[in-house]
Amino acid sequence: xxIIDPHIEKYFEQIGINTNEPxxxxxxxxxxxxxxxxxxxxxxxxxxxxxxxKTNLCFDTGIVYSNATSGxxxxxxxxxxxxxxxxxxxxxxxxxxxxxxxIKKFITAKLGEPWxxxxxxxxxxxxxxxRKKITxxxxxxxxxxxxxxxxxxxxxxxxxxxxxHELDPGWTNYDKAIQYVTFEITDHLKKGENSLNIELANxxxxxxGGGRYFGFESTELNKNYGYxxxxxxxxxxxxxxxxxxxxTKQIIPTNDSWKTKKSAxxxxxxxxxxxxxxxxxxxxxxxxxxxDSNWDPAKKLAEKDKPKGLLVSQSQPxxxxxxxxxxxxSFIIDEQSIVFDFGQNMSGMIELTVAGxxxxxxxxxxxxxKNENNDIDPYAEYxxxxxFVNSYCSYILAGSEEENWKQNFSYFGGRYVKVTGISTxxxxxxxxxxxxxxxxxxxxSKQTGTFYTDNKKINAVYDLVIHSIDSNLKSVHTDCPTLxxxxxxxxxxxxxxxxxxxxxxxxxxxxxxxxxxxxQYQEGDFERFGDALLDYKAxxxxxxxxxxxSVVVANTPVGDFWDALAWGSTxxxxxxxxxxxxxxxxxxxxxxxxxxxxxQYLLTxxxxxxxxxxxxxxxxxxxxxxxxHANVNTAFLYxxxxxxxxxxxxxxxxxDAEMYSNQAEKILQNYNSKLLKYDEKSKLxxxxxxxxxxxxxxxxxxxxxxxxxxxxxxxxxxxxLPLCFDMVPKEKMTDVRxxxxxxxxxxxxxxxxxxxxxxxxxxxxxxxDKIIVDFMLNDQHPSYYRFIEKGETTLPEFWNDQARxxxxxxxxxxxxWMYGGIAGIKNDSASxxxxxxxPFMPKxxxxxxxxxxxxxxxxxxxxxxxxxxxxxxVEIPVNSEGILDISKLTTNYSGVIINDQKYNMENKxxxxxxxxxxVTVFK
Numbered sequence: 001x002x003i004i005d006p007h008i009e010k011y012f013e014q015i016g017i018n019t020n021e022p023x024x025x026x027x028x029x030x031x032x033x034x035x036x037x038x039x040x041x042x043x044x045x046x047x048x049x050x051x052x053x054k055t056n057l058c059f060d061t062g063i064v065y066s067n068a069t070s071g072x073x074x075x076x077x078x079x080x081x082x083x084x085x086x087x088x089x090x091x092x093x094x095x096x097x098x099x100x101x102x103i104k105k106f107i108t109a110k111l112g113e114p115w116x117x118x119x120x121x122x123x124x125x126x127x128x129x130x131r132k133k134i135t136x137x138x139x140x141x142x143x144x145x146x147x148x149x150x151x152x153x154x155x156x157x158x159x160x161x162x163x164x165h166e167l168d169p170g171w172t173n174y175d176k177a178i179q180y181v182t183f184e185i186t187d188h189l190k191k192g193e194n195s196l197n198i199e200l201a202n203x204x205x206x207x208x209g210g211g212r213y214f215g216f217e218s219t220e221l222n223k224n225y226g227y228x229x230x231x232x233x234x235x236x237x238x239x240x241x242x243x244x245x246x247x248t249k250q251i252i253p254t255n256d257s258w259k260t261k262k263s264a265x266x267x268x269x270x271x272x273x274x275x276x277x278x279x280x281x282x283x284x285x286x287x288x289x290x291x292d293s294n295w296d297p298a299k300k301l302a303e304k305d306k307p308k309g310l311l312v313s314q315s316q317p318x319x320x321x322x323x324x325x326x327x328x329x330s331f332i333i334d335e336q337s338i339v340f341d342f343g344q345n346m347s348g349m350i351e352l353t354v355a356g357x358x359x360x361x362x363x364x365x366x367x368x369x370k371n372e373n374n375d376i377d378p379y380a381e382y383x384x385x386x387x388f389v390n391s392y393c394s395y396i397l398a399g400s401e402e403e404n405w406k407q408n409f410s411y412f413g414g415r416y417v418k419v420t421g422i423s424t425x426x427x428x429x430x431x432x433x434x435x436x437x438x439x440x441x442x443x444x445s446k447q448t449g450t451f452y453t454d455n456k457k458i459n460a461v462y463d464l465v466i467h468s469i470d471s472n473l474k475s476v477h478t479d480c481p482t483l484x485x486x487x488x489x490x491x492x493x494x495x496x497x498x499x500x501x502x503x504x505x506x507x508x509x510x511x512x513x514x515x516x517x518x519x520q521y522q523e524g525d526f527e528r529f530g531d532a533l534l535d536y537k538a539x540x541x542x543x544x545x546x547x548x549x550s551v552v553v554a555n556t557p558v559g560d561f562w563d564a565l566a567w568g569s570t571x572x573x574x575x576x577x578x579x580x581x582x583x584x585x586x587x588x589x590x591x592x593x594x595x596x597x598x599x600q601y602l603l604t605x606x607x608x609x610x611x612x613x614x615x616x617x618x619x620x621x622x623x624x625x626x627x628x629h630a631n632v633n634t635a636f637l638y639x640x641x642x643x644x645x646x647x648x649x650x651x652x653x654x655x656d657a658e659m660y661s662n663q664a665e666k667i668l669q670n671y672n673s674k675l676l677k678y679d680e681k682s683k684l685x686x687x688x689x690x691x692x693x694x695x696x697x698x699x700x701x702x703x704x705x706x707x708x709x710x711x712x713x714x715x716x717x718x719x720x721l722p723l724c725f726d727m728v729p730k731e732k733m734t735d736v737r738x739x740x741x742x743x744x745x746x747x748x749x750x751x752x753x754x755x756x757x758x759x760x761x762x763x764x765x766x767x768x769d770k771i772i773v774d775f776m777l778n779d780q781h782p783s784y785y786r787f788i789e790k791g792e793t794t795l796p797e798f799w800n801d802q803a804r805x806x807x808x809x810x811x812x813x814x815x816x817w818m819y820g821g822i823a824g825i826k827n828d829s830a831s832x833x834x835x836x837x838x839p840f841m842p843k844x845x846x847x848x849x850x851x852x853x854x855x856x857x858x859x860x861x862x863x864x865x866x867x868x869x870x871x872x873x874v875e876i877p878v879n880s881e882g883i884l885d886i887s888k889l890t891t892n893y894s895g896v897i898i899n900d901q902k903y904n905m906e907n908k909x910x911x912x913x914x915x916x917x918x919v920t921v922f923k
Contacts, residue, residue, distance in 0.1 A: 001037075001093050001878070002029045003101035004857065009070065009584070011106075011315045012444065012507040016146075016182035018109035018313035020079050023586070025070035026089055026101060027857040028878035033915025035878050039065045039092040044076055044085055048103060051086045058085065063092070067879045070831075070855060071584055081111040082144045082182075082241045109182050109313040110146060117253035119306050120260075120298040121235040125208065127201040127263035127409070129285060130236055130298055134194050134252055138244040143189050145196075148180035149236035150307060151203020151270070152409050155181075156286035157188035158195055165318040166349065166441055167203070167411070170475030170511060171487070173547040174205055174230045175528065176518035178307055179314040185240070196252065197286040200234045201268035201409035204549045205307075210267040210275070213391045215484050216550040225551035228528055230308075235301055237311070259295035261285075265409065270485065272366055272391035272412030276405055278398035279358060316511035317444035319474050321349070325438045331374035336430055337420045339374055345415040345794040345807050347471040347481040348438035350393060351406035354422070356431025358399025362421040365392040366412040368482060368806040376418045380483055382797075382804035389482060397431055411441055413471065413481030413807050415793065443473035445503040448854075451818050454847040457777050461784040462818055468795040468809035469499055476547070477512060480797065480805040487515065487545050489567040490619070491810055493574035494757050498815035500581045501825075501852055509578050510587065512546075516571045517594050519546035533562070540601030542568035542594075557700055564615040565602060565633045566754050571595050572640045575647075582855050583831030588647050595647070596656070599640055603663070610670035611690060612637050618717045620798055620810065621752030628717050630690035631675060632754055635721040638667045642725075668727055676722075676732065679714065679739070685732040686739030687718040716743045717755040724758040737766055749775045749782040750799065757813040764821045764840075767888065772821065773842045776814055784814060823850030823861050824888070831855045833880050839863050839872070840888040856880045863889070872919040876912050884910040886921060895922045 006026040011017055024042055028035075044059040045051040054060070059076025079085070085108070089101045122128050145162070147155045148169050155162045162183045169179035202208050206229040207216065216227030240252040264281035268274055284290050328343035342348075350364055367376035367389075380387040391412055395405050417438070423430035451462050472478045476487035477495075492512050499505055521541045527533055529551055536543070544552075544567035552561035572595040578587050606612055609630075617629035645660035675687050691713070692700075719740035722728050728736045740762065751759055763772055777785045782799035795812055796803030820826050824839035832854040839848055839861060848863040857877025864871045870889055876882040886893075887908055896903040897920045898910065910919065 001035060001091065001097075001099045003027075003089060003091060003099060004029055006089055006101045006104050008106050010507055010510050012317035014105060015107040015184060016109040016313040016315065017106050018111060018315070020111065021073045021075065022106065023070070024072045024074070024087070024089065025855075027069065027853070027855070028091065029857055030878050030914065031916075033917070034913040035915070036094045037067045037069065037091045037879055038094055039063050040068070040072075041090045042072060042087060044074065044087040046083065046085060048086050051088055051103060069879065070582075071586065079108050079111060081108055081113045082146070083108050084142065107144065107182065107184060110311075115237070115239065115253075115311065116251055117237050117239045118255045119235045119237045119301040120254045120256065120258055121200070121233050121301065122260045122262070122296065123233050123299050125202065125206045125232055125234055127199070127265040127268050128234060129261050129263055130198040130200065130254070130258050131285070131290075131292055131295070132196045132252065132254075132258045133288070133292070134196065136189060136191050136194055136242070138246060138248070139191070140186060140189055141243045141245045143184070143186045143240065143242045145183045145185050145238060145240045146180050147183065147198065147236070147238040148178055148311065149198055149200045150174060150178065150231075150234060151205035151207070152201055153236055154199040154408060155183065155238075156197040156199070157185050158190070159284070159287040160188060162188060163318070164320050166321065167319045167409075167474065169314055170316055171204055171547055172309065172515060173518045175308045176310070177312050177514065178309040180237070180311050181314045189242070193288045195286060195288040195290065196238070196240060198236045198238060199263065199408075200236050201263070201265060202234065203268070203270055203409065205230050206232060206234065207270055207549070208267065210269050210273060212269055212273040213271050213389045214269055215271050224532055225529060227550045231305065233301070233305060235307065254298070256297050256300050258298040259292050260298040261292075261295045268409040269391070270410050272410050273393060274407055274410055275394045275396075277396040278403055278405065279396060281398065316475055316508045319441055320444045321439035322442045322470060323440050325440050327436065332424045333375055333418070335425050336422060337418060338422070338424050338433070339370060339376055339416055339418045340436060341370070342415055342417065342438055343793070344440070344467065345413070345471070345792070346438065346440045346467065347411050347413055347442065347474075348440055349407040349411050350417060351404070351437050351439060352395065352419075352433065353402060353404045353435040354395070354397065354431050354433055355402050356397050356399070357429070358397060360397045360421065360431045362395045362397070362419060362431055362433075363392050364395070365390075365418040365420070366414040367416045367418070368414045370416050376416050380804045381802050382800065387483065387804070402434065406439070411481065440470075442470040443475075443503075443508055445473060445505050445508055447502065448504045449501045449819060449852045450850065451823065452849045453822070453842070453845050455842060455845040457785055457788075458818070458822070458842060458845065460788045461776055461814060464784065464788060464792065465498070465795050465809060465812035465815050466502060467793060468807055468812055469502060469815075471794060471807050472809050473499075473503070473505075473508065475511065476515065477508075479810065480808050482807060483805055487512075487547060489516065489542075489544060489546060489570040490564070490753070493570045493577060494566075494753060495809060495812055496574055496577035497581075497757075497820070498812055500577065501819040502815060504853075506578070506582050506584070509574065513571065513575065513587070513591050515546040516542060517591070519543055519548060520571070520594055520597065536563060538601055538604070540597035542571060542598050544568065558619075559616040559629060560614045561616065565612055566615065566636050568598055569636055569640050571598055572643050576643050580827055580830055585650060588650060592647055592651060595640070595644055599644060602637055602640070609674065610667070613690070618752035618754045621717065621755065622750060622799065628689045628715055629692070631687065631718045632721060634667065634671055635725055635727065638664055638671065638727060639725045641667065671722070671727065672729065675718070682739065682742055684739045684742070685735040686714050687722055687736065688713040689715050689718050714739060714743055716740065716747055716749075716751050716759060719743055720751075720755050720759040720762050723762045741768070744771065751782075753810045756811060757816065760813055760817045760821070764817060769821055769840045769888065770843070772817060819850060819852060823848055824885075825850060825852050825859055825861060828883070832859065832877075835859060835876060835880055835882040836885065837861055837874060837882055838885040838888055841865055865889070868923060870921040870923070872921070874912065874917045874919065876914045876917075878914045880914055882912040884912065884919065890921065890923065893921045893923055896920065
């Protein structure tokens with residue numbers, strides 16, 4: 001038995017643990033089939049030697065007879081702030097043999113201790129440097145730094161950047177919460193003179209456009225509600241805690257003894273534009289021996305100017321560079337301009353190496369696409385409307401023989417980089433470009449899934465979506481890296497299964513839930529945008545983005561962008577997906593009241609007909625602008641309430657559960673009585689789209705929108721959602737499923753992001769996976785493969801060759817079906833303790849290989865089909881059991897062999913304990 005990945009839950013890095021009851025978890029793997037954990041023991045100590053001897057323990061569970069491998073809370077002596085703890089788990093298997101994990105370490109954060117440091121800066125909103133010289137005389141036992149800086153910071157000790165993080169701290173509602181980062185710096189400090197250094201730039205805290213594209217500035221759509229900065233000055237805060245071997249301690253806080261100077265970075269526009277003047281940069285400024293005598297004293301912020309949010313430990317994965325990408329092609333535009341093709345649309349930070357005269361300027365422009373002349377095309381276009389995305393960086397040379405510079409405080413979205421102001425021929429008066437590359441940045445969340453077939457088209461679709469997911473996972477889940485960088489909430493539940501198969505996002509999703517709670521309105525909340533949003537100041541309301549740095553106007557033809565039910569539902573449905581994948585009841589406990597408050601708010605918005613019809617309906621559906629808002633929103637309201645009922649029962653809140661059951665039943669009866677109709681033409685019971693109101697029609701006409709009176713009332717969205725939400729009466733289930741197929745035949749997959757995941761799930765349940773394959777590989781829209789044929793390397797925003805954004809993971813639900821439909825790995829109980837494996841072989845495909853490292857351990861499926869037989873290898877993790885269903889592969893077979901033994905196939909399903917099984921099905 002092997003104990004894999006023991007760690008503290010809800011914290012990606014095992015430093016900065018800011019709870020007195022951290023939860024332990026691990027996974028198991030065994031080469032012996034049927035192996036089980038029957039007991040565990042967790043021990044914790046401050047010293048490795050004590051842990052090994054099992055003396056002076058801070059915590060000892062003793063032997064606990066349980067197969068639990070997660071959610072086991074520390075219940076020992078009170079933890080000390082900024083202290084290293086060592087722990088180990090020992091498990092006992094079914095034969096009474098014990099196995100020990102490697103010794104692991106976690107380091108606590110502030111744990112509620114008051115800060116001794118001050119927020120400091122230079123009183124302006126321009127990027128700046130902060131530094132402090134210290135002298136160390138004694139031998140260091142341990143040293144930790146806790147640092148924050150707004151909008152973003154970099155931390156250096158003695159000339160070295162500490163950690164591989166980018167864009168610390170994570171994006172939050174800075175009026176409610178501000179993240180600090182804990183660093184271990186024991187090995188960075190030395191006896192003698194040392195230098196502590198912080199570099200600050202704008203981020204979203206007090207953002208600045210600088211005359212370039214800034215996605216939150218007021219537009220015609222949101223002319224009253226553009227970006228509103230949180231403050232007028234950048235600021236940083238830090239404490240360095242040093243423990244010496246003689247037992248003495250020292251704390252070095254930020255205060256007015258630190259020094260400051262304006263940065264060589266003159267602009268840090270979060271949307272990808274930086275201006276760096278290397279003439280003002282001294283690369284030695286972070287070194288211990290640097291002379292800072294001409295630097296100014298830092299200023300302590302007055303109480304009224306300090307950030308309002310509570311300082312909290314950063315727990316989500318940091319943003320890091322996934323890989324360094326070099327150009328695959330280049331195109332000379334003129335004597336001083338060249339366009340580089342990096343072969344992949346991505347979230348990136350540019351890095352260049354140049355040589356040239358002092359004061360020469362090089363500009364770097366970014367784009368997702370190029371035009372027919374191989375020049376970049378900086379316009380985002382949709383339905384004839386164009387947005388000029390003039391994001392670019394400027395580098396002013398210092399004049400040295402070789403200079404290197406990298407974006408540090410912004411990132412761009414794109415595949416192409418145009419470099420101007422360099423020599424592309426033999427012009428000696430222009431700088432020479434020596435190298436250029438991109439750091440492809442994403443969340444450091446661990447990869448949990450792999451998917452591969454021998455069908456290149458399917459693999460290309462998978463890669464298309466995966467790159468979009470990677471491009472949009474940061475400290476929040478963004479919509480796109482180019483235009484908005486907004487934390488729109490709906491994808492965090494609609495795409496949750498797709499992402500959770502691919503990556504372990506426990507810590508990131510916990511942070512997203514915290515963001516939602518921090519933006520949810522409470523009685524008496526102060527709204528940053530004043531009375532502009534008076535209509536939304538109701539307890540329980542959740543805006544469609546969290547955190548949000550501007551407001552999108554509500555009154556639009558499409559609907560209400562600020563109050564969108566499927567978006568706010570993440571606090572309920574996203575939590576449910578988390579529970580299903582990670583078996584963590586504490587997340588339900590933490591978010592239950594927020595979900596309950598949101599539902600109470602939603603119930604106040606129901607109209608006289610008993611429907612909820614505001615919001616955006618089936619967003620992204622080009623055929624559904626004027627239909628089905630009431631269908632979609634009310635179905636989601638029902639699902640929210642039923643999910644809260646489930647939560648209440650899990651938490652033993654019986655009265656709440658009965659209340660939610662009654663509320664849901666009332667909504668269901670009204671929904672079915674008014675929308676479930678018998679269609680004379682098709683002779684089927686089906687759901688009709690609720691028509692828009694006369695008032696809404698008048699509003700649309702004033703906006704110049706012509707109504708299509710011939711649009712069918714029987715749409716795909718109207719059938720798919722009630723089918724997936726268990727709203728259809730049993731006696732009408734067959735009819736509604738047939739109506740779904742008829743609507744699909746008529747309208748195709750012209751659905752939006754709200755309907756798409758449920759449509760795919762329902763089709764797979766109905767054994768209509770072939771329809772999904774045809775849609776996925778269609779050569780015309782709607783289609784995934786159409787994008788690949790048009791040269792896209794990430795998923796665009798809409799089913800359109802000219803989609804506004806070329807890097808949206810919004811419609812990426814097909815990945816969920818690849819893992820759960822093609823590979824057939826399905827969760828049959830919370831946390832994959834029971835696993836259904838039901839693979840499906842698409843046309844022109846003969847091999848499937850998929851792995852998923854679930855919370856229980858590794859699940860693997862390999863399928864190889866020939867004319868004579870189907871060979872499968874299945875791995876089920878320890879403490880789990882699996883069912884292999886081959887009915888989607890074949891229904892005709894002459895025999896089955898499992899691990900070299902004949903198998904009696906009286907039942908089509910094969911039941912497995914944990915282990916590895918080789919199955920041969922003879923045709």
